[in-house]
Amino acid sequence: MMSDAYAALVEKHREISLIHSSSATLGWDQETNLPDKALAYRAEQIAYLSGKAYELSTNDAYSKLLTAAEDNNDNSQGSLANLREWRHSFDRSTRLSQEIVERDSKASSHAKALWIKARKQCDFSLFAPHMQKLLDLAKEKAELWGYQEETYDALLECYERGAKTRDIVTIFDQFQPAIISLASHAVAKSATNNTRKFEGSFPVAKQQELNRAVAKSIGFDFKAGRIDTTTHPFCTTLGPSDVRLTTRYYDHDFTASLFGVLHEAGHGLYEQGLPEADYGLPSGSAVSLGIHESQSLLWEAHVGRSQAFWNHWMPKAQELFPQLRDWSVEEFLKTINQANYSPIRVDADEATYDLHVLLRFDIERRLIRGELAVKDIPTAWNESFEASFNMRPKSDSEGCLQDIHWAMGGMGYFPTYTIGNLNASQLFHTATQVETISNSFKDANFKPLLDWMRLQIHSKGSAHLPQDLMVKATGETTNPSYHLKHLSNRFL
């Protein structure tokens, strides 16, 4: 039987979720609607609500409830998982002093401003002193959080529950030579493909019509969500039935907004598939970035870039965009599935994307281990880049300054992108072994695929740690061979 303390903790977390979700609504509005002059006050509102939520989840009353609930737990799977996650969050939150949290927040806010300036001026040295501060802070936080094997573990834990750097390294070491070689062949093959280019204008209203139809067809519930426009696409959840996606539109290429929507709708399907009654509890929450990203990539890449998908959607696209009417599906697939070396990660295709991630992970880890000095980042970056991409970035802005993650203090985040890619391919492979799932693709019916993800991933919330979840769903931990197979089928 559920103890009183456990029941009280559940109630406490429902209260905290009311605050977090209110704050998320303010954050969504900030990205989509906020007038310029309103930014400073919005920051105050969000900081106030975050402070209240933090206080409620770290104060003495909370601590006592948590201990009492642990001492009297009923050993049911749901309560064990919730207690495991609550304890984890509580310990991590309370191990940082208010002083370091404030120092950290100030440092990253300064760093962000200087990163923007440095990137504009293509000059890493402007950013370097701030990078040093953030690196020192990351190490200081890692020591406070604690770790078993190496400092990077404590940072990785922020984004990928239960992951160990050693395991990531093992996976990446196996993956890296194969993906470098595969990418190089894919790029060479694409160069001989003589692919067509899009012509003419793709009116935004028509892009939106297509995007909505596509998102609806894969199961995104517009009665519990919506799509808006922002510079950088994202997905955020504002309540148990309120998932907001965003995308961006280019007049000359409708696929940018469409793949943005497919990607974010993949995140959204995960959020809409979490157990609604457990909203705000770990059992009703997504488990990690690596699992979240697997869901977005599944729909964007495995479904959205497939022949079956476009056999169905090409006629609709041609109806909306007359300039596509003399395109065959095969021509179209060649255009959207080109492999090219690009210095910029966010512009990268499937074949070369992971090279960016592996490179930054390696540099991050060397920085944390003290094997690389901040001032040497540009040289290290450019050398590694040349080894993987057979080209050098034209400037720091196209190189080590391209992403905001470090400036936000987000060391440890990057590997989850590739873990997400690998998980997506592994989950897709496993699901499509089921005949009713793979057979339904020819009718562009992806409902059985979604049902499988609902059952194996979405409905589980954070009941299992990510790698346990992968084992339950696919029979093994993250294994890069499925992704290599997928890329090889698509590009070679």
Add this chain to the structure above:
Amino acid sequence: MMSDAYAALVEKHREISLIHSSSATLGWDQETNLPDKALAYRAEQIAYLSGKAYELSTNDAYSKLLTAAEDNNDNSQGSLANLREWRHSFDRSTRLSQEIVERDSKASSHAKALWIKARKQCDFSLFAPHMQKLLDLAKEKAELWGYQEETYDALLECYERGAKTRDIVTIFDQFQPAIISLASHAVAKSATNNTRKFEGSFPVAKQQELNRAVAKSIGFDFKAGRIDTTTHPFCTTLGPSDVRLTTRYYDHDFTASLFGVLHEAGHGLYEQGLPEADYGLPSGSAVSLGIHESQSLLWEAHVGRSQAFWNHWMPKAQELFPQLRDWSVEEFLKTINQANYSPIRVDADEATYDLHVLLRFDIERRLIRGELAVKDIPTAWNESFEASFNMRPKSDSEGCLQDIHWAMGGMGYFPTYTIGNLNASQLFHTATQVETISNSFKDANFKPLLDWMRLQIHSKGSAHLPQDLMVKATGETTNPSYHLKHLSNRFL
């Protein structure tokens, strides 16, 4: 010198404002964006934040601070006004028990549902038992709040600070026979005007272009606000530099959205003109509905429906909407300034609008005084209506069921509409006695008019009670003669 207690109260109110403004953001999002299934959780979020704000402004700590600040006040005008308003709100809030607040909230939520049903079925008797409950509750709350002369005073006080029913009655008694007669002449004259009707389609994107240009030209700051689309236009403030307007669009008539924007931008200019440093304090807040409505009507009716305004904007409208190219400004003014008897208040023109308000105020007051029984409302409504409008509503839905205010428990709200109309004309009259203000109209330059309102009304916040503010700005309390003069000039 400001006492410590006063300073602490200011801080407390800044905190409460962070919560209120967050809740307002959730409310705005609910009206403009919210997916259907998200409504229940959104209500929980808003109720939670409202509860927190209520608690902070009514608990023992607050009570002690307030008393200490009153005992040690520095008698500066700002602090006196803030203390006056804080005391007023505290006393009114704490005089109601939690039990009655919850009973009230439940009753009006049931009543709203039944009002919708009764209106759909044109049957007042379905709504009558709920109306009786709300009437009893209104009287019960009035007794708890207290009043000097009559029960209605305590209800009026919710919307119009410092107003007395007796004063409203004195004003309305003077106004009523004159406006009934004026309206009847205006309707007769309009019938002989042979006005043109709009033809063709007015694309929403072009309406939006015109609306934005107009709102900007009268001084609405789009860096501190925006315009969105809702079924019912409104204006809400989400922070010291974040004022959100909404309007609605009809394809066959661009003036509905435009006058909606002018009206809401009038509210918005007031909000944008309040002392920003005092955001969240009475000294930085609008003083009453009757003053707020004066600002919206000033821009909608006095500016927006004037010849000077359209001399300037007609060419722009004709450029956007080619079907207007053979219209003269005079023809256009006749079309937008027609007087017609309509059973529905929200569709009413300037000449007949106040008849609706006077009618409902009279019925409300008789209900509260026990001179009219709930079951007799339809008969009383229809008889009064015939006396003023020389016609009868076809059904209760066109009569006493048309407005939501009673179903929301909003007795005492209605008179502020007419007070707003009277104040608007009086303020406009006073301002236009200044030659630089009236002379600038011929160039469609309304900046001097806005500057006057900024100085006389907006910058004052709640420093003075509404009637004191009117005396300071115009030399007298609300006087209906200016409005009668304005309507007579426009319609006769």
